[in-house]
Amino acid sequence: MLGAVLCVALAVKVGQLAKAPSDKLLQAVTLCIVCAAASFPLGTGGGQRWTDALVGDGTAKLLQNVLLLCALHFLSRFFLHSAADRDTGVRRARRDVLPLGVTVVVITAAMVMTPHGERNHVYATANMRLAGVFVFYLAAGTYLIYALAMSLRWAARHARASTGPLATGLWLVVVALAAMVMAGCTRAVLNVARWLGGDVSAPVVTGGKLLLDIAIPLFVLGLIYAPLTVRWATARLWFHRLRTYHRLTPLWTALHRAFPEDSLDRAPTGAWSDTLRLTGVHRRYYRRVIECRDGLVRVSPYIAQIASAEGHSAGLGLDVAARHLPAALHAYAAGDPAPSQAVPVALPGGDDLEDDVRQLTALSDALRTARPRT
Known part of the structure; x- marks a missing residue:
């Protein structure tokens, strides 16, 4: 279902981008969806087995995480271009490529360091005592926090300058991003605790998961709030005029x-x-x-x-x-x-x-x- 939604969204955005290729906002959101859509098959059992068999163990997991980090990069670029002037947006977008590139290099090296039998790890059961596994999750998690924090900064700036339904939707996005940053920080602390061999408290794990469970739908609601409000007002006007027409x-x-x-x-x-x-x-x-x-x-x-x-x-x-x-x-x-x-x-x-x-x-x-x- 998610894959179908991503494909439909990608087709819509590519069509819109073809009509306005210089639109920075449209470029950012389209590239974000491209990366998210490309990462989706790598997370499936068949896609993972096929990719690993073709290239090597852990390739699918590495590529999936690289694409997801790129999606977060373009998400932060979307909020950057929505809140900053054109020159500032272009300059900051170029600067933000550096931490993304460093993170990709680090997690690639960490995957190479990881023994073949441990490369298809999942977070819940990963052996954090292994240096490669620990560095992989710590580096990816650190960039995730950075990208979400940048998105939070620019979304809050845009929300303060907005009014009406757009402002309401943006503040919902701000709250959701803040919750995601908190969840990311919690996960980073858990990574360090597991690397040191400590026990992870169940309430902390549950709390971090609960934050994400609340933040993700709230984020989606914030993104669609303003368009839905406009559509609702348009529909109400349409029905009012149809009723008046017949009256x-x-x-x-x-x-x-x-x-x-x-x-x-x-x-x-x-x-x-x-x-x-x-x-x-x-x-x-x-x-x-x-x-x-x-x-x-x-x-x-x-x-x-x-x-x-x-x-x-x-x-x-x-x-x-x-x-x-x-x-x-x-x-x-x-x-x-x-x-x-x-x-x-x-x-x-x-x-x-x-x-x-x-x-x-x-x-x-x-x-x-x-x-x-x-």
């Missing part, structure tokens, strides 16, 4: 029958068809609002005339307009004379479009429930 149907239908020439586009084929069409909701929403307002302007003299004849000269409230709108449309269709000047009907209190939409929606709702005038 305007009674008013729009009545006006469209009387003034078909005012249509800005062809009439929708039906409510279910409109609901199933996921694209164009915003366009259809604005079109319906404009057509409703244009139709009301044209029929408003007839509404005012009928309302005045019944003693509603003080104003055209929504209920009054809804009750007299069918008769006004009938009078217009019959060619009855009416004052040529338009009068205000269901006008908003301000200049905001949403105020206008609320008035039109309220009029449509009132029209739906109004009892026709007899």
Whole structure:
């Protein structure tokens, strides 16, 4: 499952990078995913056996750790470029290649020093009394702490300069990175304790594992928090406008029958068809609002005339307009004379479009429930 996710993410980022090859942020995140994806098969049983048989014992473990350290390097470079100016980012990124290179050389030498029978060790059962094994885990763990600390530094700097959902997501990332640094430090202490032959306290091991179990999903949540918030707001707006579009149907239908020439586009084929069409909701929403307002302007003299004849000269409230709108449309269709000047009907209190939409929606709702005038 993880391998499939990495492959999909890699395909997406490579496509984006092809369109913007000079984007430093995109370069860093793409290279991070490349390294993580390349390391994944080396951690599987088949990949490890095949690589070790082809090159030598311990090769798969060495390559996997080198790729993971590179992934951490590019992760820290991503946060660096997101928080620093371009010149500072390029300069620091070049400088950070040195500790990565030194670490790769050290863990490679440590693997060569390790006896063949001990090279496929796992951390839980590794013999830390062997110099090669101890140096391998200590060097890799030290760089892990360094890369995560650098990511933490630049992520915190970016978070302080950000606002809204982006800042919230970045602070979640900061907390997660801090927990990862603490877990890395705990593991380094355990390495030294095991090298010295001491007993490792079970609560300490459990605590370090718990930190990682909390930090990793928190880190992922922080990365996706801002995009998810934007998508949620977009989805809420989409559903709100779709609902408003259908709530305007009674008013729009009545006006469209009387003034078909005012249509800005062809009439929708039906409510279910409109609901199933996921694209164009915003366009259809604005079109319906404009057509409703244009139709009301044209029929408003007839509404005012009928309302005045019944003693509603003080104003055209929504209920009054809804009750007299069918008769006004009938009078217009019959060619009855009416004052040529338009009068205000269901006008908003301000200049905001949403105020206008609320008035039109309220009029449509009132029209739906109004009892026709007899």
